[in-house]
Amino acid sequence: MDHQRWDDTQIAVLDACVTCAEEKGFAGLTTRRVAELAGVNEVTIFRRFGSKSGLINAAFEREAAAMSDAVGDYSADLRGDLRRMVTAVWDATGRRRAVLPAILSELATNAELRSAASHSVREMTRVTDIIAKYQQRGLLIDEPPLQAYAALVGPLVYLGIVSRLLPDPPELDGDAHVEKYLKGHAREEKS
Template sequence: MPKLISDDRILDAAVATVAEHGFAGATTRQIATVAEVNEVTLFRKFGTKANLLREAMVRELAAFEDAGGARYSGDVHADLRRVVELYRGLVERRGRLIPVLLAELPRWPELREVVEIPQRVIASVAVVLARYQQEGVLEPEPPLLAVASLLAPLMVLELVRGTNEALSPPVLVVEDHVRRFIAGRTPAQGSGSSSPKPKPRRQSRR
């Protein structure tokens, strides 16, 4: 019986190999070796290295959206907890690949489409945050800055973890992180209403 070959195993091997050696340094032979397949199988299924990485990101985006992703429900705490949980899983699986791709993008234009896929996650989260801002649930600010405050810590912790023995990154508790994020952006009561004007002083009559 022929051995079943998992596409996910090939994609995981491609991501790990490129993250370690860079896009230019990684070879399809190395990827095939890590995935325990031959190069012919790899080419038949995916073609190029860029296609391998693109498919890996497409599947991550699909998994993010299938699990609810950046969906507006009217419950800001629940929506942001879900987003942070899903994004943490994404960066744990693919986070170390992103800086590599960004660094090599100027030399390899075919990576642009790969990089744009995780950016769709960022854009979808920005839309949800903007809606909560418009409703007065969150203080107004550029939505992308809000996304950076919400999600960037997860990427930073993942990049440090396992790459710098001198640092010991803390475990991010999703509930606490989301609570602090919202607390720092909750509009003060009465904000937006006009402040009472000071009463003019009465001039003393002489």
């Protein structure tokens, strides 16, 4: 898949952006703190990303691209595609579990964040289109594709968020999760 290519400095700044958001939330994120965490001059951030908004946008773009790469495209292998969706969300939730509460709590009131989240919305739409293809093929029950996707990955996001509170976060058996999902969402085969 064709995505923005980031150089080492940009990667360090984007990682620092996420770390800063974990520490202070997006509203408390400052380019000065991001520069400090990344070990670069604040001017570098403005030169590379244009603004704080541009930086947050780039961080979301990178995460959406990583998700897209992990999920891949429709393959005509239902279990394989669902497994990749589950694994991608579980990995992203684990990797970003400290920042998810900030995203969820600030999304409604932070215009920069809502704008940047458009990358995630586009990726979610792409993934729900994959689910819709399986529905059209008659392999999954008819329901809104977004609802089907939420049923598949919603429990994983919840576990990812609450696992911050647990001494031993749960591990995922992706195959078992997909099979349980299919028990309620696969169309019954006609004999």
